[in-house]
Amino acid sequence: MTISYNWLHDYLPVTIDPERLSKLLTSVGLEVESLERYESLKGGLQGLVIGEVLATEKHPNADKLTVTRVNIGSGDPLQIVCGAPNVAAGQKVVVATVGTTIYPKKGDPLTMKIAKIRGVESYGMICAEDEIGLSEDHAGIMVLPADVQVGIPAADYFKIYTDWIYEIGLTPNRMDAMSHRGVARDVCAYLSYHDNQDLKVKALATDNFKVANTSLPIAVTIENTNACQRYSGVSISGVTVKESPQWLQDKLRAIGQRPINNIVDITNFILHETGQPLHAFDADKIAGKKVLVKNLAEGTPFVTLDDKERKVNAEDLMICNGNSEPLCFAGVFGGAQSGVTASTQHVFLESAWFNPVDIRKTSFRHNLRTDAATRFEKNVDISNTVNVVKRAALLIKELGGGEISSEVVDVYPNPVQQPQVQLKYSFLRKLSGKSYPADAVKKILVSLGFDIIKDSAEDVVAAAPLSKPDIHLPADIVEEIMRIDGLDNVEIPKAITISPSVEPNRGKHIYREKTSDYLVGLGFNEIFTNSITNATYFDEAELSTAVKLLNNLSADHNIMRPSMLQTGLEAIAHNLNRKNNDLRFFEFGKTYSTQGPGKYSERERVCLYITGQVQDDAWKGKGTASDIFYLKGVVARILQLTGISKASFAPVPDENNLVNTLQVTINKDVIATLGQVTSQELKRFDLKQPVFYADLDFELMLKYISANSIKAKELPRQLPVRRDLAMVVPKSLPFADVENTVKKVKIDKLQSIQLFDIFESEKLGADKKSLAVSFTFLDEEKTPTDKDIDGMMNKIMNALETNLQAEIRK
Structure with a gap:
């Protein structure tokens, strides 16, 4: 799970240092596997400043070079030798000062030093776009508008987006943390408990949601209510599909998502904001202005967004139009004929709850491992579908124009009740090994979204939020309490009494x-x-x-x-x-x-x-x-x-x-x-x-x-030495006899023996063959000399000649 530091802080009421946040997340069970700096442009233009060319003159020793004097807003003007043909006095330019490292579009990074170019000293560089990674353009230096302030950092002028990116190793049961708001909820709960505050995640901005008209109603019918227990949707008309604003592109790119267009980007943004997958349909392509959630006949052809025709399985849950024609693999992948394109003007937004088992089977059956499928198969918050679709509709209206042109349709035939779990404080002590005050337990649970149904001196009954579908047992609540208290805070007793388990034949x-x-x-x-x-x-x-x-x-x-x-x-x-x-x-x-x-x-x-x-x-x-x-x-x-x-x-x-x-x-x-x-x-x-x-x-x-016993020793400091030896032996002689003969010589520095060639020819004699053998020697104390190696090889050759009547080929 990838989390953006900047994005996370959109929902936090306080600011936390990146390093502290990393430790906090790991402490509550969201293990941070890596923390890396993100920059929308490599190097972030650090050290580059905006300068003004005050004067230019021809280089005395080079026709194509110009000697310039550049004001960078501090200190004396810099003398910079420039090779660009378009440099001129009065220009506002980007300057790389001495000590600054630039990251060209092509080639290796380059650190500025004081240089003498054809006899003239140069204290930096006036940059072209490709030299600092902005584009491929190398026609000349980059000339900025005349009203740009001299001396400001180039990163501020070009609005370079920087961030910290966390890679979190989630356990499969933590679907509630598969979003920025879910992680923010844990952070607020931790800070509220440890810092004695009352911090809450900032609410979704849906208060301004208003229906402008009802000119585009889309009816919804759920035929398979087991596979789809809730389906919400809304229509937006008159939208303009275009490129997303820079802030949205920056957020998505920071977590590894590729921006596509404003509509699709908003659905991806909502997915990573709330954990709720959305799907946007071109409303004009929904025949009959009706959505059917159903199963289709085995083998029904369906062309998906990647333009591949797939055969529908009878168990696949499908989103269909009023003619029962497939529009989408529910919760997995959209169809090529109903997706949002550049010409789309009217959009129908889907926000639903699909059965995790059905989604996982469809996803693997068709080899479609999408972000939406990974969320649905781990279960999503069934209580949040309407809020999420309102949030998305408002963003589409803001970034794509148009009007909300239908009431929110919400088909929810069998509302799910919050599971109630009784936790005895004695069980909490037994399982956690720690005594928690009742007030602390209730504070943690409330901060995580639990409702306290009953409270007594012996126990507490809490209703788990539907955003945490894995909570069913008292042990689940114990885990939540221990997480927010901090897994690092679990007390280690001075003495542990256990009955050791002995596994035979391990x-x-x-x-x-x-x-x-x-x-x-x-x-x-x-x-x-x-x-x-x-x-x-x-x-x-x-x-x-x-x-x-x-x-x-x-x-x-x-x-x-x-x-x-x-x-x-x-x-x-x-x-x-x-x-x-x-x-x-x-x-x-x-x-x-x-x-x-x-x-x-x-x-x-x-x-x-x-x-x-x-x-x-x-x-x-x-x-x-x-x-x-x-x-x-x-x-x-x-x-x-x-x-x-x-x-x-x-x-x-x-x-x-x-x-x-x-x-x-x-x-x-x-x-x-x-x-x-x-x-x-x-x-x-x-x-x-x-x-x-x-x-x-x-x-x-x-x-x-x-x-056998396992022994450990240092790696050898010396390099092995190899010598090769060829010998003529009887054709019937097995190589094992050669090995055994050499081993009996007992040369402790001999590491290995390897046969690498067998040669047979009438020239060798009847029933003869030539064996080529390599010997590897290693002296762990010193580098052996040629004399040392020759002495060991002579012992080997004497043994072979004496015991096997081998003829050594020299």
């Missing part, structure tokens, strides 16, 4: 969420498959320890799954049959086994399934197909994220329906198995493209995670 949930977040960020989708599966998927060895169901409901679902591979392949087949060919799935689940009657066990696992491309085709080239190396990288990263650092990957004989199988072990415990699903298993599920699968033992992961 680490499990933390690491499960961390793993899920990483995989989702990588493009994986989480799946949930049935833990009961088909026994025909498994061989006799697997079925010998499987948990069989005695009363299975289906022949296809008769055992608890001993493996999660098969249920995942079912999900992949389902997607591939629907042309979803590139899939990355993950699933947290359990596998089940038994060692005999009464000896049942279940194991928590996280499994990954990948098929198709992991990178789409693009103009740069073809996409990347999934493979075992991609899957290995994902598994390694999961282990790294969860703090498991000592795991080792090693190839193992193919089994369990996998080929090219790798096992991940820690201290001989198998923490994960990954590989490519066999063609026989793929054929069982009618899959025709490769699938890669990883099965991580989540319980075993948690065991090693809990054994």
Whole structure:
């Protein structure tokens, strides 16, 4: 929520310093997330003054330069060298004095200094319009009218609008603060309570509202009284649609709104003033001079203000004309055929209350997230529709001319009653932890617009204002009292007595969420498959320890799954049959086994399934197909994220329906198995493209995670050093052997080992390959010398030559 300091003070009876106001707002629960200076022109023309050129003469060393003497209203006249062709004595000009920073329309800011230009000193600059950001004009210096007073600040002459802008982080229940008047109400309540005053928000200026004639009556009928409980409106005839006055444009721009025309700007102004959305119709386009609030048939075409045709849903509440033709998505977005245009002469203003649920559904259904929709979906003040429409009508009359040409129509079939809430003072003490005097409670409530219905020594009964539709319970009133007292004033007791809650297996949930977040960020989708599966998927060895169901409901679902591979392949087949060919799935689940009657066990696992491309085709080239190396990288990263650092990957004989199988072990415990699903298993599920699968033992992961301790240390002050090494080794040698060999050398300054190239050629010899490996060293104490690095590299090369018979390429 964006709030303007200047605008807010239009409704406050006192002036508050911007910084104090920021703290006050946060104290009452309207958290100020940022406070920034706003200037309608960058820099605000600060330091620029109006001057008068007293004399001019040719520059002695430059034909196109002029030496001027300029009076700026104080001190001696300034000598300024000017390059503009139109400078002349007697002109009133804008002067940037030494030390002033100007902000050109194009280019970087420039600070004035004493300069020597072709041998002549210059004490400032006579400015053109583009040089101070006023326009793009650079034809010459800006010449002002002769009657302009010399010495006044340029900001005063050009009436630069400045303001302070607050960004407030509102909680969803605080719709009453989604406007300047709503925020002002809280400010007045706070000051009244703490400064012992009786401050009230200035009333809306509607006393002068008078109906000039009734030449333009618009009848209103509400057919869906649940979705629209109140509808108010009024007609204004003879208006002129034009540009808004500067004050209105400044207010809207300050809070990030773009001025459009006086009619639309007034509705936006009222929205941010009161929180009540309005809609202005071209009255001449309302057929039959009648407004119907109703639902239309499913699929009814409707062209909205953005010139897009949308199909109306049967649940969308629509504003229609007398012929039941749609004019507007109620409370969400207007229609192209009924909106205000430059030729509009007669306006019908709508001020209504629409059901928040209906508005939110329509807004999301059609992807129309408008300011009006965000207000209606949080509920607006149903008691204020008439006052607001009167206020808007008077502003239209003032800024657009015309006459109020109808009585205010107000259809309100079932008036809403103010909810009454009983608050016991004992409950207030219990919930707030503070004892409030009864007089203080009543003062706060009255200042917020509550009506005191009943008062006693034990309790108070208050009727909540309809501007606060979230007030229904005693706890809601406690919150209001604590807000105005100031959340910073909640007393902290010297001792707190609590029964600590112990959550078992908390680490499990933390690491499960961390793993899920990483995989989702990588493009994986989480799946949930049935833990009961088909026994025909498994061989006799697997079925010998499987948990069989005695009363299975289906022949296809008769055992608890001993493996999660098969249920995942079912999900992949389902997607591939629907042309979803590139899939990355993950699933947290359990596998089940038994060692005999009464000896049942279940194991928590996280499994990954990948098929198709992991990178789409693009103009740069073809996409990347999934493979075992991609899957290995994902598994390694999961282990790294969860703090498991000592795991080792090693190839193992193919089994369990996998080929090219790798096992991940820690201290001989198998923490994960990954590989490519066999063609026989793929054929069982009618899959025709490769699938890669990883099965991580989540319980075993948690065991090693809990054994790790987190250590913090300073970031290194030195830069890492990288050295590359190429070696020829047997083609069958896995890179893991190279890693293990290097790690056994135990060089503590070696940070990482990275394989970045594999080269195979007959020139290397039969069954040979070349590996290119990078080694990264880091000495946290000092910058290592070449001699230090060479010594470590020699140890690595000796180990590789001795243990792996590697041939180092030099």
